[in-house]
Amino acid sequence: MLILQIETATAVCSVALSDAGKTIHHIDIDEPNVHASKLTRLVEKVMAETESSLSSLDAIAVSKGPGSYTGLRIGVSSAKGLCYGLEIPLIAIDSLYSLAHGYQKFHRSLSPETLLYPMIDARRREVYTAVYDSSLTLKVPTRAEVIGDDFFNDISETNSVVLFGDGADKFSDIFSSKDQISVVNGFRQSADYLSEPAFQAFEQSDFEDVAYFEPFYLKDFVPLKSKKK
Structure with a gap:
């Protein structure tokens, strides 16, 4: 059960290959604006390094957003x-859910009272976020929020409360004095x-209309105006 996985919702350009929900190999490049130039090469590299062929794939999974307009496209x-x-x-996986799933993967012993806030940067003090409990049950759906003190x-x-993701980093100083956060x-x-969520979706035949x-x-999408005259 081979699934090729593509993650481009943020500055990270990442590709993985999984078998029945377990990651075989993955490559992450954390550099801005490389998706267009490096995504295809990453796919080729992951397939080559796992000695796999595209013809052996059972599905493609992609991070569907929210996130960077250009990266997602x-x-x-x-x-x-x-x-x-x-x-x-x-297969399309919500970007915030996969981020929360990734955090839980490394923190299996979270208390039932823990609330997870995966955050994707949306410029300035705004983020895309949702709220999950420690078992990844959605408590508050995805929205754009301006985070204040x-x-x-x-x-x-x-x-x-646990904040994580590239949108969370900018709030370290704001909440450093609050023990709950x-x-x-x-x-x-x-x-x-994406490995486990994609496999679960495959088993449930939760597929998208490719067309x-x-x-x-x-x-x-709001394009930024150039500062150059």
Whole structure:
């Protein structure tokens, strides 16, 4: 049960190959603006280093968003192209869910009172986020939020809060004095985190329509104006 996985929702460009929900091999490049130039090469490298062929794949899984407009467009377009050519199913995994799944993968002993806030940077103090409990049950659905000093004032005293992802790093200083809140710096997206969710989706035949599927951008694309005259 081989699934090729593509993650391009953030600055990280990542590709993984999994077998029945277990990652065989993955490569992550944490550099901005490399998706267009390196994604195809990463796919080729992962397949070569695992001595696998594209014809042996059972499905393609892609991180569907929210996240970078350009990154998502490149990742989804590549995934759809592979599915068309190979005539195999397309699986789309929510980017925040896969990020939360990745964090839980390394922290299996979380207390039931822990709330997970995966965060993807959306510029300035805004992030794309959702809230999951320690068993990855969705508590608050995906939305764009501007995080201020008082954002967690309504959290119950029994809960502990963990922030992670490239959107969380910028809040380390803001919440450093609050014992309930932990900010995990440097925790990044990876196609590795798609392995279990993608396999579960495959078993349930939870596939996308390759012809009509579009990324979950959450917000409309707004191009930045050049500062050059």
